[in-house]
Amino acid sequence: MSRMYDNWERLVGAVLKREELRQIAMCESLSSSSSIxxxxxxxxxxxxxxxxxxxxxxxxxxxxxxxxxxxxxxxxxxxxxxxxxxxxxxxxxxxxxxxxxxxxxxxxxxxxxxxxxxxxxxxxxxxxxxxxxxxxxxxxxxxxxxxxxHMRNGDLSSSLFKKRRSDYSNLRSLDWITRLKIAIGAAEGLAYLHHECIPPHVHRDIQASSILLDVGYEVRLGSLSEVCAREGDTRPSRMISFLRFQQALERDTPGTPNATCAYDVYCFGKVLLELVTGKLGISSSNESTVKEFLEITLPYISINDKELVTNIVDPSLIIDEDLLEEVWAMAIVARSCLNPNPNRRPLMRYILKALENPLKVVRDENTTSSGGLSNAVPFDSRR
Incomplete structure (x- = not known):
């Protein structure tokens, strides 16, 4: 029995190795061709x-x-x-x-x-x-x-505002506590992909419609068809080698999401702004629309002036002074995620810490002059 198992194991290993070599040869053949x-x-x-x-x-x-x-x-x-x-x-x-x-x-x-x-x-x-x-x-x-x-509360794009029964003119907005809970849940999912998976993975399709909500508005990340291993990871994977080759060819294509954690962070920043402003569709919009929105919105997110953020806060939110500080803190985190320089965007594990302690973000940051959330959480620009 043992010998039979050993023979079977060697046979399976040989088949897999042959298949892997065939895929590599195919990739090399494709890459050397001038008309792909x-x-x-x-x-x-x-x-x-x-x-x-x-x-x-x-x-x-x-x-x-x-x-x-x-x-x-x-x-x-x-x-x-x-x-x-x-x-x-x-x-x-x-x-x-x-x-x-x-x-x-x-x-x-x-x-x-x-x-x-x-x-x-x-x-x-x-x-x-x-x-x-x-x-x-x-x-x-x-x-x-x-x-x-099935997720009972659908996704964030359909749950941020809901009609009250038959009254189609009256929308019920998610309260701030629920919005913060959703932001933390989504950050936990992305931090898991980026920092706990072996090898690390990137979602590449983070938007309001991919943040699914179960009973009690517990977050489950969906839209998993774009998930892949993070670029730069060298640990072996039989199928990932072929997929990486495809991604390398696609990387020069406009609009193609890169397999980097910084790309996920940027997309997550847009989701955070949706939660703060109530502006649906920003996370799924094209870059020209997003750029126009950010040019209008970001000037109102300042570490030196909390009251400015009230100009962009979702008017349907009922918030007191303490909650306003949390909204302000989330807006500041969103601004950091949306940094045009990918290397200056924070890592997801630090974003998660910031969202779990939003008041610490703004109160500690007010004691610094850098404006980069340096004291609130150890935002590291390394990738």
Whole structure:
């Protein structure tokens, strides 16, 4: 029995090594070619990769169960048409609500995103700030399905303001305590990805719609199709080597998010400003819109004048003097995250500390002249 196991282990090792060498050779061949078709890079010839990784997922659902849960993908259950897959609301047996992502593998972009998402989910341990994956469905060769736990309060983009029952003219705004709780929860999720994962990972799609909210407005990070290993990490990973090659080619493409922690921090800064100002859509806007918004907003965020921030605070917020200091502190943290120089943006673990102790940020910072949150938290510019 032992000899049989040893032989099997050597065989599997040889197959994996051969596959890895083939991928490396393919990458080198592509990189040496003067006429690279970037679209073809999204359809590598290793279909077994999907099935190998998916065997580690929790539960296996049949295609019949998926159809029943979504009422055969009824349009009424469609949540959104995503760039990485279509998102549907579903109900499993015993009335369990779920969210099902339907991925069309004929789409090169969706296939690539699915590979990235499944790779991340099978290599990283579950975390209370990452949306729970319940299982998957493998039956179709042309489509794959990921089944996630349903978040009762949707996402931040749809929950910051909610209509009061049938009164469509009256919006209920999340109070400041809940907004601060959401900011801390999202920071915990990103700090986990950046500093606790092995290897460290970058989300690359942080915006209000990717911050999911469970009962009690507990945060779960969603939109995981862009997650990848951080640039510059040298620890080996069989599939990451190929994905890195793709990213290297894409890095010169305008609008392509870089696989750096500083990029996540910048995006998180936009989310923080949404929480402070109530201006929905900033975190998902194009850079020209964001630039215009920041030119108007940032002059009102000053460490030397707390009252200035009242000019940009969401008017629906009811805040007293003590809460105003917390709002002011979050605005200052957001400003640091939005520094045009990526090397001067704080690390997520320090952002988390600042949000957990917002009054310490402004009170300690008032004793300095640097304006860089130096005393409040050890904001280190190193990457």
């Amino acid at each position: 078709n970037s679209t073809s890079l999204f359809i590598p010839d290793f279909p077994n990769f999907l099935d190998i990784n998916e065997t580690k997922f929790k539960d296996v659902f049949s295609y019949h169960q998926i159809l029943e849960a979504t009422d055969e993908f009824n349009d009424e259950n469609l949540i959104k048409l995503g760039h990485s897959g279509d998102i549907f609301y579903g109900t499993l047996e015993r009335g369990i609500p779920v969210v099902i992502k339907k991925v069309d593998l004929y789409s090169p972009m969706k296939r690539k995103s699915y590979m990235s998402e499944s790779s991340f989910l099978t290599k990283v341990v579950s975390h209370p700030r990452i949306v729970p994956l319940l299982g998957h469905c493998l039956e179709n060769n042309t489509e794959k399905f990921l089944v996630y736990e």
